[in-house]
Amino acid sequence: MINSSAASIEAEGLTKRFGKFTAVQNLDLHVDTGTVVSLLGPNGAGKTTMVRMLATLLRPDAGRARIAGHDVVSEADRVRQVISLTGQFAALDKNLTAVENLRLMARLRGHRRSSTRTIVEELIGRFDIEEFRDRLVKNLSGGQRRRVDLAAGLIDRPHLLVLDEPTTGLDPRSRQVVWSTIRELVAEGVTLLLTTQYLEEADALANRVVLIDHGREIAAGTPAQLKAQVGEQRVDVVAADGAALQRLADVLAEHFTTTVTREQRTVSVPAPGDAADLARVAETVRDSGIAVDEIALRRPTLDDAFLALTGHTTGADAEDPEAIDPQRIDPEAAPPESLRAEGVAQ
């Protein structure tokens, strides 16, 4: 059934329009079996549309795509047997319990009752679901839901696992749990297509990153290549007031290469050495006795990447601060309604 010599995904010139709006334009994508490729882009960039075309949920207007050698349009049924899609918003029945959901998915995949039990119990153990197995999905936290969601996606080890924004809306701790689960799967050799809004996430998980915006590819390469283009992380020191900023800039300039952003009262210092650089900067500031509001290590964000690669920002700051800084997300917050609507329309 699976042609193992074929690449997992081979897409050429995929295009999808909704009325006058072009969600995906002439996008190519090549994913080798056993690798992890991340589609990185802001909200509305066309990530979800791309994923939905590959998962046979949307028919492309132009171009073609093959999954494990099967065409997504003419052999959709074949494709559905080898992929597993975990959508942007937990694809579970919220009125069923965790274990009922897993059982239903296993049965729908053609397993008999007996093998269903074996499979479900194993997934419950593996994804640490035992504690909330009999709770209704609607009463689970975002992180718990994601775990059940991932488990449901792995009922038959899929040839290709597609995860659409697996950590959007999760608090940092749940995000770490999801990441380590994904890393385990990757170590087992699962081929993974991952969409994300977070540069950090693509960096942590993917072999290859395709940066997209307005439905078009902007850049592609390994995370290291992409980061090299974007620039390194830095330490930002925010002065308490305007007078302090001037003194701060002078003091830091004696020891480091600095950039001053007056509007934000911020002095930035490149920090290729992580915590060591942070400590050196903090020490200098302490010794100077200048009043500061904040000293923080800042990693390049998706916005920095866009700025470096396209000369403009994502333009997402205003309505979607989460897209820029994952740490700012409210731990238990559900995705806002506007995100949801966009996710559907994308």
Add this chain to the structure above:
Amino acid sequence: MSTTTIAPNRQGNAAGRYVRDTLLLTARSLRSIPRVPERLLDVTIQPIVFILLFLYVFGSAIHVTGISYKDYLFPGIIGQSLAFGIIGAGVATSNDMTEGVIDRFRSMPVSRLSIITSQVMGQFCEALLGMVIVIVFGLILGWNPQLTFAHGVELLALMTLGVFAFTWMGVLLGMLVRSPDAMQGVGFIVIFPLAFMAGTFVPIAGMDLVPRTIAHWDPIAALVATVRELTEGVHSSGSWQLDHPAVAMMLWCGVILAVCVPLALRRFNHTLAS
């Protein structure tokens, strides 16, 4: 991962798979009925409020010759609750179709037809249950239908057909509208007046020309007239369909199914898929 060692049983033809998937997904829909009681409340609370309002508030001012108002009212309420079932099925469907889980089903090797039929089956059972609750409530309040065994069987069969057809209509509307709120709007503007004009609470013969003409060809009127004839022996008249309510009702159900089933399937396969 050792799950790989267990091969799924994928034998059987397309029809077998369809039946299997439909049963699994219908069981899934039925499970949510007791867990989302407000959905059942949606289809039962309104008829119950109307029973109380018309029986104890407006009823004293309404006189229908040859029958007590209580006995006149209940067949009307049954027709009304069946019509409201369209709204219930529509709201539930427009909710369900935006759930991420439907996307998961559609990306799995699951018969697509079974996703839509199980939606209908779930809503059908819910509507039937709602109707039973309304009827039991009526019997508790002292409705005394004059049913022979044969009429009882005929009534049951016709009601089941009616709920089935109206559920398909609700599922189609639920997929056409963009939100559950829009479905409520459609219900209030179209179904609500039709349910009121159908000889539900007052005789059609006494209505003004425009509502009377509409009522003469209102499918819900055929339904109400059928229930009234079978349970109370009261014969309605004024148009062909009121003279032959049971036949008219079956024809209406046939027309509704012939239109709604293919459109609902088409909508599910094409529009939601592209």
